[in-house]
Amino acid sequence: MRASLFITCYNDTLFPETGRAVVSLLEKLGVELDFHPKQTCCGQMHANTGFRGEAFSQAKRLVRLYQDAETVVVPSSSCVAMIRDQYPGLMDELGSDALRKDFAALLPRVYELSEFLIDRLGVEDVGAWFPHRVTYHASCHGVRALHLGDRPYRLLAKVRGLELATLPNVDRCCGFGGTFSVKNAEVSSAMLAVKLQDVVSTGAEYCTALDNSCLMHLGGAMHRQYAGMKTIHMAQILASTEASPAEANL
């Protein structure tokens, strides 16, 4: 199977280890991966901050870049939600007929990582080994936009050595919200404090998620508060083996 990796702008810049993990995981599963070197951003930050025209220009760019891809894999639930929930409106409002048609054809071929593994590849056990106590933060976009459901749990359940700790209020927002975290920094921080309490209460060594933006928020607070916990994208857990253990965030 061939798939094209859309790494997303912030994973490319801030979390390259997540990208490396996706590559090693999917290649191990026999996927022939390619990476379009011209990719930048899906436009989510602009769309969510009210810059519709700008978001559209990035959306258009992305559709053009991937229109010939067999499948697109994205290790970021919020970017997939952007493509699924916001692109249609942007295309309707600002796109040409040709672009709308190409987007409609592309849309069903765009997968979030856990969707790709379970729905497209049909695997739950990816042969991972990660002997740690882990809690899973179900990011808002994963729960309410993509309806990932039990997919992440099914994947984690098959990881050898992994002990899953249940996160209280699992579907509650961590307070990141993109530019919300600086526009409403105080409110965002209050939400984060409550979330971190829940995360720390699990006694887990790692908090994982399918979206590095939530993890950057949680991880930033963990580091500030010496919480004794780390964040790790689920791709890194799934790519972790005894021969080659996970590269965790610092």
Add this chain to the structure above:
Amino acid sequence: MSHATSTHPVLDPLFAPPFPQAALPMLRNPQLRKNVGHAIDVIQAKRAKLVVEKTDWQQLRSTGSAIRAHALENLGAYLEEFETRCTAAGGTVHWAADAAEARQIILDLLRKENAGEVIKIKTMTSAEIQLNPFLQAAGVNVFETDLAEIILQLGEEEPSHIVVPALHINRSQVREIFARSMGLKDLSDDPHALTAAARTYLRQKFLTIPTAISGANFLIAETGGVAVVESEGNGRMCLTLPRTMITLAGIEKVVPRFQDLEVMLQVLARSATGERMNPYTSLWTGVTPGDGPQRFHVVLLDNGRSSILTRPKQRQTLKCIRCAACMNACPVYRQTGGHAYGSVYPGPIGAILTPQLMQMHHAQSLPFASSLCGACYEVCPVKINIPEVLLELRAQVVNQERSQFARFVDPMYLGLRIANLLFAKAWSFHAAQFMGRIGLRFFTRKDGWIHSLPSIGAKWTQTRDLRGLPSQTFHGWWAARGPKSSKEAK
């Protein structure tokens, strides 16, 4: 303005500070945040239990949404039908284009009745038009009869929630307010004692004041009837004892048929208070000789609503049935409480409704008062896609900024405009990554983390660290490595 005579602050979007500032008092009060969080948890847990037991909940939501959407699509016709039926049944319908007109209509009606005093059933619409301070200034004594509203009125407090407006006030504060205003020095904070005090206070009002004001949960076009749901029986008292009833209702409150209440009342009670059915449901149509008020007026309030109706993407805002499930589910409201929204309509619905009622001339910070987590949409009994409307309103605010001088000094605006240019080409994006890595190196400590940043970056680092940028981007790594299996493929 009338409310200028009032001594306490009013939740008025015209004068409210922007949301980030308005949120600070509550954020600085951890005890209050805890109390509010606890109160919300109680309602949410009840709601969750009752929603699960309804196996057709999602269908009910869809039907509720369809009824409300249909009513709005045909609003003019249904309002006229309501007016015809209500008038035929002995009621009088008044149309108010804005808050000032509605206030004046109500005052004129009260003057005609020679009413120096009036009792009220809880109505957020009356708070929207700032009716109480207006009537007080005009010499009419207003007495709220809903327990939470009494607490707010006597304590000179503002509502922080649309279903439980005194959510932010605890039992001992209620005791203090009652003891002070009712002259009950020895009052305990036992809930029974507090309700007994309120009952004594209320009984005298019910029995002596012959004029009442209510809101409406629903107007029924088919019958010309009005529905009010409540939990305490004070509404029932106001609807039976007085001689004259004046009902204030937003024009969006109409439903086509009596039968529609079957769906609306089910989703409303479960969403609002986590009850299968609210304790008191009052339905009345015009005037019935010998039974209840003999003079009945309905004031239909526009106040910005018809302009919302003209905008297809935003119209869904008016489907709202004021259940407050969105604010109970909202992680932002949970931290800030209601006053931060600077309006009688707080929470996610307030964040979309208030700026629209203000024709986007005020309250522009509200559409940004959300992390877009989607919890509001998930619980909304009439499926208002609040995140979608928030985004639409954000775009309108940004479009306002585009023509303002402020855009040249707002780092967020400039940053996003520049970022868009950088994202347009891979080379410029990569150059920005390179420059960012060099620039952030000055702020990165030996542990590899950034603890402090200038400008808007400080908004992040005031509570959070940021990992320093890795020395190699993913695309850099990929370029160095090359695609693994492409050789075999070619």
